[in-house]
Amino acid sequence: MIVTPAWAGQRLDQILAQQFSAHSRSRLTRWIRDGHVRVDGAPARPSDRLREGQLIALCMPDPAPVVPLRPEPLALTVVHEDEALLILDKPPGLVVHPGAGNPSGTLQNALLHHLPALAHLPRAGLVHRLDKDTSGLMVVAKTLSSHTRLVSALQAREIRREYDAVVIGTPVAGGAVDAPLGRHPRDRLRITVREGGRASVTHYRIAERYAHHTRLALRLETGRTHQIRVHMAHLGYPVLGDPLYAGRLRLPAGIDPELAETLRRFRRQALHAARLGLVHPSEGREMHWEVPPPADMQALIETLRRGPVS
CATH class of the missing domain: 3.30.2350.10 (Pseudouridine synthase)
Structure with missing residues (x-):
């Protein structure tokens, strides 16, 4: 996505939290630090201030099961x-x-x-x-x-x-x-x-x-x-x-x-x-x-x- 004039000067993690509200800010911050987010093709930091016209690319990690546990038919109330x-x-x-x-x-x-x-x-x-x-x-x-x-x-x-x-x-x-x-x-x-x-x-x-x-x-x-x-x-x-x-x-x-x-x-x-x-x-x-x-x-x-x- 392209940085709009309204986003210019704001932090990268703030903008991602606004645009991807289904994910917590801590999760998005972790993705930035793990290299899943790039700005103009380069690695970025959560605190980076954005400039109008920059390209933000988010490659979400593979949605593999977070809890690799064996299901068990235990009683639930x-x-x-x-x-x-x-x-x-x-x-x-x-x-x-x-x-x-x-x-x-x-x-x-x-x-x-x-x-x-x-x-x-x-x-x-x-x-x-x-x-x-x-x-x-x-x-x-x-x-x-x-x-x-x-x-x-x-x-x-x-x-x-x-x-x-x-x-x-x-x-x-x-x-x-x-x-x-x-x-x-x-x-x-x-x-x-x-x-x-x-x-x-x-x-x-x-x-x-x-x-x-x-x-x-x-x-x-x-x-x-x-x-x-x-x-x-x-x-x-x-x-x-x-x-x-x-x-x-x-x-x-x-x-x-x-x-x-x-x-x-x-x-x-x-x-x-x-x-x-x-x-x-x-x-x-x-x-x-x-x-x-x-x-x-x-x-x-x-x-x-x-x-x-x-």
């Missing part, structure tokens, strides 16, 4: 599906992305079986992730343009994600945690609150009180790895059952035997992505979904309800 997106209710115990120790049996494998065309999208269309043992709502894009718009909306904090959690302890009131998060300097499996970490904000309110525990409703303002789990532990109210941040199980003195046994058997973090809200990427209308916790977390809550209240 589909809450909503249309031409642009898919909303899922992920069960606890399901790994989202393949990695060390989990080369198969992941949500991505299941998605590729459900819709093979997702192989041509980044991460099989997944817009965000949940930890293996966290359950609940996830959004998957079915087209490249939807993926670009939804990822942009997530980065702009325009997708509303709310969680239910059972925490150890009895906070007096709700509030917000504004504490930066980063990788633990010694334990690479853990995230910690640390100076110089990425800005991270979690809002929480009390949904239900029990004798020694509390059910919280939480809203993510940012979406960092382990954010809710680390922020709640930082406050002194770790998520019940959390193997990384709650420490070993300590049963309160005089606890009801039924509740004691329920707590011993609950071996994952009691965290559930319960509510999701977004603007549809192609229709522009607001949409909202809500799903109840899985059976094990519901049984935990019912047992806590039968005990005394703090």
